[in-house]
Amino acid sequence: MLSYFRSSLFTFCLIIGLSGCNEIKVNPKALQREIGTVGSSDIVFAGLTSIDQVTDTTMRLNWTNNADASAYQIYRMVAGTPSYITTIPAPASTLTLTGFTPNTSYTFRVRALDSTGATDVNTTTQTITTNLAPxxxxxxxxxxxxxSPxxxxxPTIRVSGVKSGDVVKLFTNSLCTAQVASGTAAGTTIDLTTSTLAVAAYTFYANSTNTYTHTSACSSATVAYVISSCPANFLGVPFNTNVGTTTDFCVAKYEMRCVGASCPTSTPGVNAVATSQSSGTPWxxxxxxxxxxxxxxxxxxxGVSNKFYLISNPEWMTxxxxxxxxDSNWSGGTAGSGVLPIGWTALNSGPAPSTDASCLYNTGSDTCAATGAFKYRRTHTLSNGEVIWDLAGSVWEWIDWIVTPANKAYVAARPINTAQGFEEFRDLDVNVGxxxxxxxxxxxxTFLNLTGADGIGRYDPGINSTGGYAVRGGxxxxxxxxxxxxxxxxxxxxASYGILGFxxxxxx
Structure with a gap:
């Protein structure tokens, strides 16, 4: 009954009597599916072009997407025979495969499917060998x-370019033998926190070990980090970019004392040394x-250079x-609740020497249990547990900050050609944009709803045509x-006063 091929279509002649025949054109692929034979698509597809991004257990197959393809079938070649892996819809030109064995050869083929489900007939294959190590x-x-410093x-170090399931280790030497951290990656990056390190300069390296216990080489990628320490009676302060500091720094635990044969004096020198110590009164x-x-x-x-400075305003603000x-700095036990201590400020005869006790008040009894003592506590605790003395009260402290007199903040409703005196922060309305x-x-x-009575402090612009050198703390x-x-x-x-130190x- 089959008579001839025409334009890739089968032509059948049905004889009806002697009057002739009619041609019925049938799509051969449809016929082949119907009769169960393996056919081919008209799609011209070059097949798999390359395999890259090869690791110990993963790889990526690459091909050129064909506009006529509806999907692609992926095969692994086993002893020359295609073994079906998966089908992915078009458009597509890559597929990442996982779960392979290290140091093993693999061969793959990709075929395109048309809209009827028929495949092209390319026989292109690509072969790779997986890496031994990650x-x-x-x-x-x-x-x-x-x-840093x-x-x-x-410190916590982020290592990238790793694979989920690999054990990633962090080292402080280029041979990757001095290990300081380790963890199992859950993705392409992992954050590793080191064991406690000594004060020193470090360079960190990393490697990876897969589940087959094969380990990569030590990374050429590195990061440098310096751990510093503070001088005696100086406290570490975490930086705060919101107020202008970009690295940690150390601050004197106490207001500076004058120590030396020339003390007391207003002139610093080799016999008058600024010292952070609990004994004595502020300089x-x-x-x-x-x-x-x-x-x-x-x-x-x-014996250092460019390390010690008068405290700057960003450092004070930090x-x-x-x-x-x-929270513990507030009488209410929560930040913003109750009052902040305002220190040694209750009209005493002068600043008192400090001690290393956890608290000291100027309430007469100088005990933590005294009624109302919290407000006059002379110490504040930082977030890292460090305790600083007399940042509020005791004596004013010079700040390395000069404000242009005309740009001082003030209350507009009051005359600016005379001293306005202390103002609440929330009342200021000029030059504070x-x-x-x-x-x-x-x-x-931060808590502008609070006032000086809540321990926040107050602001004195003085006269807006003079001054401008900042002092803080009260x-x-x-x-x-x-x-x-x-x-x-x-x-x-x-200016030089008995109530002004640094x-x-x-x-x-």
């Missing part, structure tokens, strides 16, 4: 803290330039923000106007 980790980055001795009657010098002199005394966020010299984030508390007879955020920008650089920092 890929070498391709990236290493400092995760926590986000900057730092005081954190257990006062020192002006702004000399307080800068006193801190700077500590560099040569300690400490204040940190204190403000710690986001782009002004005194934008709020640079000097104001002093021993300022009562509720003292506080960790208290700020006065009414001073001239040569504090140094050590920058890592």
């Amino acid at each position: 890929n070498v980790p391709s990236g290493i980055a400092l995760q926590t803290p986000s900057a 730092s005081l954190v001795s257990t 006062t009657n020192i002006n702004h330039p000399d307080s800068i010098t006193a801190c700077s002199n500590l560099n040569a005394i300690n 400490i204040a923000r940190n204190i403000e966020s710690v 986001a782009t002004d010299e005194m934008k709020p984030s640079t000097w104001q508390p 002093a021993f007879w300022y009562g509720d106007s003292s506080g960790i955020y208290t700020l006065d920008v009414n001073s001239e650089p040569n 504090r140094c920092v050590y920058r890592l």
Whole structure:
């Protein structure tokens, strides 16, 4: 009954009597499916073009997508015979396969299917051998803290370019023998926190080990990290980019004392050394330039360069923000609840020496249990557990910050040609915008709904045509106007008073 082929269609002639015949054109692929024979598609498909991204257990197959293809069938060749793996819909040009055995040869074929389900007839194959070991980790980055140098001795390092299920190890040497962290990856990256490390400079490397116990080479990717320490009686402070610090730093635990044969004096020198210590009273009657010098002199005394400075306003704000966020610094037990301690401020005769006791009050009995004592506590605790003394109260402290007098914040409804006195932060309405010299984030508390009576502190602009040299914290007879955020920008650089001292920092 089959008479001839025409244009890839079967032509059948049905004889009806003697009058002739009619042609019925039938799609051969449909007929082949119907009769169960394996046919071919008209699609011209080159097949598999390459295999890349080969690891010990994974690989990627690549081909050129054909616009006429509806899907692609993937085969693994076993002893020359195609073994079906999967079918994926078009358009597609890659497929990543997993679950292979390391150091093993594999051969694959890809065929295109048309809309009827028929395949092309390409016989192209590609062969690869999986790696023996996992890929070498391709990236290493400092995760926590986000900057170096730092005081954190257990940094967290992110290792990338790894494979789920691999054991990733972190080392401090290029041979990958000094291990400091390890973990099993759940994806292409893993964060590893080191064991406690000593103060030193480190370079971290990594490798990976697969489930077959094969280990990659040590990474060429590295990250450097420096762990620093603070000088004696200086405390570590975590940085805060929101207020302008980008690395950790150290701050004097106490207001600076004058130690040496020339003390007491207003002039720092080899016989008058700024010292952070509990004994003695704060170094006062020192002006702004000399307080800068006193801190700077500590560099040569300690055999370092460019480490000791007068505390800057961003550094002060970093400490204040940190204190403000710690629940135990609030009488209500939660940040923003109750009052913050305002220190030695209850009209005493002068600043008192400090001790290393956990708290000391100026309430007469100097005991933690005294009624109302919390408000006058002289210590604040940082988020890292460090305890700083007399940041509020005791004596004013010079800050390395000068505000242009005309740009001082003030209350517009009051005259600016005379001293306005102490203002509540929430009452300020001029020169406190986001782009002004005194934008709020640079000097104001977070809880602006609170007042000086809540321990936040207050602000004194003085006269808006003079001064501008900043002092912070308040002093021993300022009562509720003292506080960790208290700020006065009414001073001239040569001001020198018995209620004005300073504090140094050590920058890592």
